[in-house]
Amino acid sequence: MSAAEETAGGEIEPWDEVTPDAARRLLVAAVEAFAERGYHATTTRDIAGRAGMSPAALYIHYKTKEELLHRISRIGHDRALDILRTAAAGEGDATRRLADAVSSFVRWHAGRRTTARVVQYELDALGPEARAEILDLRRQVDAEVRGIIEEGAATGEFDVPDVHGTTLAVLSLCIDVARWFNVDGPRTPEEVGALYADLVLRMVGAAK
Amino acid sequence: MSAAEETAGGEIEPWDEVTPDAARRLLVAAVEAFAERGYHATTTRDIAGRAGMSPAALYIHYKTKEELLHRISRIGHDRALDILRTAAAGEGDATRRLADAVSSFVRWHAGRRTTARVVQYELDALGPEARAEILDLRRQVDAEVRGIIEEGAATGEFDVPDVHGTTLAVLSLCIDVARWFNVDGPRTPEEVGALYADLVLRMVGAAK
DNA sequence: AGGCACACTAAGCGGCCGCTCACCTTCGGC
DNA sequence: GCCGAAGGTGAGCGGCCGCTTAGTGTGCCT
Structure with missing residues (x-):
């Protein structure tokens, strides 16, 4: 599955314009977290955790939350x-x-x-x-x-x-x-x- | 104006079922803050400040945010x-x-x-x-x-x-x-x- | 083999969070 | 005049926040 991700909700999300792979995983994790709990209630540790990475990894691909x-x-x-x-x-x-x-x-x-x-x-x-x-x-x-x-x-x-x-x-x-x-x-x-x-x-x- | 409050948005809010007066002021302040920034982005210090009180005053009238x-x-x-x-x-x-x-x-x-x-x-x-x-x-x-x-x-x-x-x-x-x-x-x-x-x-x- | 750019982690910094506590004032009842 | 209840404050606790930094593993170029 290179051009689509199966999310927890069962939806197919074509985020293939986001590269590299780690950046896309973080972004998909952020979408799920923001949708569930809202932007302000979501922590960067939660996003990184969902993407299977350490909290610091987020800041390699994105400047801020x-x-x-x-x-x-x-x-x-x-x-x-x-x-x-x-x-x-x-x-x-x-x-x-x-x-x-x-x-x-x-x-x-x-x-x-x-x-x-x-x-x-x-x-x-x-x-x-x-x-x-x-x-x-x-x-x-x-x-x-x-x-x-x-x-x-x-x-x-x-x-x-x-x-x-x-x-x-x-x-x-x-x-x-x-x-x-x-x-x-x-x-x-x-x-x-x-x-x-x-x-x-x-x-x-x-x-x- | 005893049974209505003029808020910042120019709306008339009849919160007269909320007593005493300080509890109502805190609640009206919370409504404005929650509406503007969302629940999670609003701090208890902000709510108390809008009501003209100290942060601790909130917890006299409400157990939690x-x-x-x-x-x-x-x-x-x-x-x-x-x-x-x-x-x-x-x-x-x-x-x-x-x-x-x-x-x-x-x-x-x-x-x-x-x-x-x-x-x-x-x-x-x-x-x-x-x-x-x-x-x-x-x-x-x-x-x-x-x-x-x-x-x-x-x-x-x-x-x-x-x-x-x-x-x-x-x-x-x-x-x-x-x-x-x-x-x-x-x-x-x-x-x-x-x-x-x-x-x-x-x-x-x-x-x- | 050496060097180096890149992706990533462990640890942690400064700061603000929700909430608590010790203390202070005001006021009605006797 | 004294008392207790009610409503308020300033200071601060423990903890989690966004984000940074120093260091590590990995793979490609020469």
């Missing part, structure tokens, strides 16, 4: 943005592309809940510069979804009185999946994605 | 449940009562964002017994919303293929308001409440 969070957050936001861009640039009308965007975005938040939780809920733990960088990515995420909704409203496919507010609500709905989704629960990521795509189409007044 | 969080979480959940029960037991058909429930629940999460943030996002910091107690309250919250949706589906007012999933989504949408709502932003809690009530009625397929 915050840099670890920054790298995780950056990679996660890049991935989330990539998912939305792929759906937004796909084939079909606005209805089809909005449904694709929501279902794939939700599948990521549910299937990779561990990563998504860190990415979406630990933003405040970053310093000012890192936070500003991530907030810029979030604005791009917002713009992708808003673009599809605006287009559907323009063509008459959708009935949306408040484009900005509806965009906010759609993203909020998807992101919050990372908070409540339970891997051992009754629903698969695919089922939640399909349900949410249907609910969002209702929200924008798309014809069934 | 966790007891403070427990009290906040309990009071907040009681209030949230009260809001939903009032709306669910109100007059009108299911459409009217669901709109009331969503708009008042959202107004609380937006207008009392500081409290709601702590209540909704710091659950994991509680110990097993306290968490179990809070989870029981959350099940009651879920039951109230599900009850309205089930009734609307039974009378034919709503078109809801998946009652449990839709309930989950409606609550998720409302709760996440506490994460993104900005007091200095362009929308008032009332506006968000009205927007969300409309979006939720669309989600359940209620006639306009």
